[in-house]
Amino acid sequence: MSTSVNEPFLLSTYTVPKRFTRPGFPVANVYATHQYASTSSADGFVTVAAQGDGVNILDLSTLHPVVSHTLGPSTVFSCLPVSRIDKARACTTYAVLEAAQGVRPEDRGKTARMWRDSLAGETNTTTAQVTVKTEAFSHRITQLAVPDELPTNVLLFGPNGEITVADDDLTVQYSHTFEDASEVQKFFIFDRSQATFVPRRSSLKDGAVIVSLVKIAGSSVLRIVGIDANGIKTLADLPIAGSLAVLDATCSSTGFISILELSGNWHSLQIESPDYSTFVLTAPSSPFGLRNLTFVSTSGAESSSPFAHEAAVLSLGSSHVLLAGVTSPPSSEVVLLLWDLQYSVLLASRTLPIPATISRSKKQGLWLQLSGSSRSQQALLVLSSIPASMLLNGDLGSHAASDDSTQRSAVFVVPMTVPPSSSVANALGRASAGEKWLASAASAGTQASAVDFGLNASQTKLLKQMKTAMEQKRPEAADDVFFAWVSQHEGNRSKSRLNAKLPFGYQLAKQVLEILFRIPKNAATDIPYSPKVVRYLMKQRCVSASMVDGGLFAALRLRNDWESLLLSLKTVMDIPEADVIGLLHTSISAPRQKQADDNAMQVDATTPDTFVPSLQTVLALCVTYTMSAPALRLAIRQHLPDAAELTVVLQALHEMVNAWCDEDVLLLPDRTKKDPHGALVPVIEEKQKGALPPLDKVLVFLQTLLDSSFLTFLTYLPSHAILRDILSHLEPELSFTDDVELLRGPLEPFVRAHTKTVHEAAHGAQKPDLKVDWRRRRKEAHEQAGMAVGVYQIEELLL
Structure with a gap:
């Protein structure tokens, strides 16, 4: 599936009234959210809260407003509004008021207002009546949410981790406060059915999952909270090492998290549950730095840069993240970058000129916001001017908007095409697309943070x-x-999770391998190395060939660790084909070199006394290792150009084929026995064939070898006899396969009957499907009888 960011189009514009008075903290001129509704609107609705104006709801299918609530120039909104639209087209909208007519000074930022009315075009006068309710809460409100799996509730979040659950009329049902949360930097809300990172064994079966990025005592923590009908429960607290100057963050329903810093460093995290009951935090990829964007600041202090708000990120599902920013001078355009952070590649981009009606200067930046719905291929981009009074000497006190130039904002809709999940196929060939925006590790300062993040x-x-x-x-x-660390963590596991593997994340395994394979500066020939940890990680299947600079095979061969090389062919899944065939070439050339040295004079012998695995052992692993046929053919031509060496491999494959062809074909089982449910099942005792790989894999490797080197074999006479012998063994097997294939039809009913017997013994007899109409069942029975073809029926044709 192709990935693209299409041309944004303007949805609406807003102007802040001159009589509007700003509060004592930064607020955007416009807040906009996107809601998907199960109504006739296929594109959903947009809820916009405009400062000094009111709340408007627009239909993306028609681009027209359907609901409007005007509150006046004294109205100040402190966070994003939300709307819930049901199948009856009844719309309930919630917004938080920092200031408005009737809001007491002590309730500023703590007051939520609800409007319940019908969408435009509703003919029922009863439901068309607007219901308005205002309620003050015990804490400030920084975010609202209306999850689908809590259809009669609204969630209200506070700046210090407070969570309040109210009904749809803003009546508090229950609330919870985390005493240790000094500052919540971001909330992410998911329906329980969408949050795939929460294991099925979790006590939370429905409701909502809340992931919050919290700063506790100067350290960042990811807190996972569940909300259902029984209340609020904490599922996990996952600490993040290092000090982060967070600008924005995202979290997808799969648990993929990205954190963008003011310095331009972009980090990726993944919430996982290796034992299906607890949570761990891993780093799926190394952090990288951004450049050529105005928000990037080396100081990391938000108040020191007038462009700190000129960046926003939005999760598009899986590891896809949309970044909105402003390009550095001289261009100064809004740029939309769609990244796949699992592979750190740019998939698509789009530039947008800054509208002339929105003021921006060297000392006065823009305020960018992104929002979207997980069910829509559209995102909302909000561009707002930042008043100069908010940036003057860092003073964010109360100032009248009349001191600034006219403040305008624009809401754009960004259509996109995004795959449902991340894949290597979409990332291939995209490495160079993001070079313009990627900073080097030294200039971005990511090297230090990459070690511990x-x-x-x-x-x-x-x-x-x-x-x-x-x-x-x-x-x-x-x-x-x-191993002391491993023993300690194994001892901490509960008895119910003794069989679960230790969670070795990508970043931990990568850093361990870098330490073990690091070569000291003054090391000449004696390189310190011990293979125990490397083999342990391989057996845990935590090692990737790309984790080691220069490749895993090169590091192991430098240390003559042949046992680990063979083990890697069983446990490491991304070894390049060139490395695999290079190892095969070494197993061929080493014995020949040793034989040549034995025939030479003692003074000329230079072969080191190291163990090299035999050709049969290496070839068996190469045959069973999953490789791409085109890359394998290229590797064979590169590492095995000599006809004599190719013939050695051909002879070894010939012996494998002969061994399989000499095996007796077992048509009937040795005996039968009853399974635990009392059904008779055949007992087939497979013979141990040692290192002999399966015949189908041997033939696939043989075919690839012939495809790449058949002309070489034709010009080398010693290989002709081997090729004829292989053909003489395979032709009878092909004839036998054709003969046995004829038995498939007559024996198929017996196989199905036995499978049905075993299934019914374990699960009981299958009940008839009552949902199928009896007329349909009778018609199918007549059709089957009319065919007159059964297990013991023979068609007769009379001429």
């Missing part, structure tokens, strides 16, 4: 101890530290 305190301590031991050339001490 995504790791908890225990893992960070482990890496430091292992690094110290390897720098002192004590690899055994590094092994002891690592």
Whole structure:
């Protein structure tokens, strides 16, 4: 599926009245949210709260307003409004008032207002009557939410982690306050059915899942909270190592999190549940830095830059994230960048000129906002002017808007085409697309943060101890530290999770391998290395070939760790085909080189006394390893150009084919036995064939070998006899396969009957589907009888 960001179009514009008075903290001129509704509107609705004006709801299908609530120039909104539209086209809208007529000074920022009315065009006068209710709460409100799985509730969130659950009339049902939350930087709300990162075994079966980015005692924490009919419960607190100057953040329903810093560093995290009951935080990719965007600041202090609001991010599902920013001078355009952060590639982009009606200067930036719905291929982009009074010497006190130039805002709709999930196919060939926006690690300062990001305190301590031991050339001490850490965490697991694997995230495994494979500056030939930890990680299937600079195979071959090389062919899934065939070539050339050295004079012998695995062992692993046929053909031509070496491989494959062809064909089982449910099942005892790979994989590898080197075999006479012998063994097998295939039809009913018997013994007899009409069942029975073809029926044709 192609990925694209189409041309944005203008939805509406707004102007802040000159009589509007700003509060003592930054507020945007316009707040806009997108809601998907199960009505005739296929594109959903947009709820806009305009400062000094009111709340408007627009239909994206017609681009016209359907509901409007005007409140006057004294109205100040402090956060995004939300709307809920049901199938009867009844619309309920909620907004938080910082100031408005009738709002007491002590209730500023704590007051929510609800409007319930019908969408435009409703003919029922009863439902068309507007219901308005205003309610003050015990805490400030920074965010609202109306989850689909809580259809009669509205959620209200506070700046210090407060969560209040009210009914649709704003009557409080229950609330919860986290005493340790000093500042909540972002809330993400999901329906329980959409939050796939929450395991099915979780006690939360329905309702809503809240993920919040919280700063506690100067450290960032991801807090996962569940809300259902029984109340509010904390599911997990996941600490994030390092100090982050967060500008914006995203979270998808799959648990993929991105955190954008003021310095331009962009981090990725993934919420996982390896044992299906607890949560861990891993880093699926290394952080990277951005450049050529105005918000990027080396100081990391928001108040020091007038362009700190000129960036916003929005999750589009999976690891796809949309970034909106303003390009650095001289162009100064709004740019929309659609990234796949799992692979750190730019998939699509679009530029948009800043409207002439929106003022922007070197000392006065813009306020960018992004919002969207997970069910729509559209996003909302809001561009607002920032008053100069908000930026003057960092003073955010109360100022009248009349001191500034006319403040205008524009709401754009951004159509997009985004795949439902991240894939390698979409990322291939896109590495160079984002070079313009990517900063080097040195200039962006990401190198230091990449080491510890995504790791908890225990893992960070482990890496430091292992690094110290390897720098002192004590690899055994590094092994002891690592396995002591493993034993400690295995002992902390509960009895119900003893069989669960330890959660080795990508970042932890990558950093451990970098420490173990690091070469000291003054090391000539004696490189400190111990393979125990490497093999342990391989057995846990945590190792990727790309984790090691220069490749995993190159690092292992430099240390003559042949046992780990063979193990990697069983556990590592992304080894390049060139490395695999290169290892095969080594297993061929090493014995020949040793034989040549044995025949030479002793003074000329230079072969090191190292173990090299046999050709049969390596070839068996190469045959069973999953590889791409085109890349494999290229690797064979590159590493096996010699006809004699190719013939050695052909002879080994010939022996494998002969071994399989000499096996007796077992048509009937040795015996039968009853399964735990009392049904008879066949017992087939498979013979142990040692390192002999399956015949189908042998033939696939043989075919690829012939495709790449058949002309070489034709010009090399010793290979002709082997090719004829392989053909003589395969032709009878093909004839036998054709003969056995004829038995498929007569035996198929017996196989189905036995399968049905085993299934009914385990699950009981299948009840007839009462939903199918009896006329349909009778028609199907007549059609089957009319065919007159059954297990023991034979068609007769009379001429």
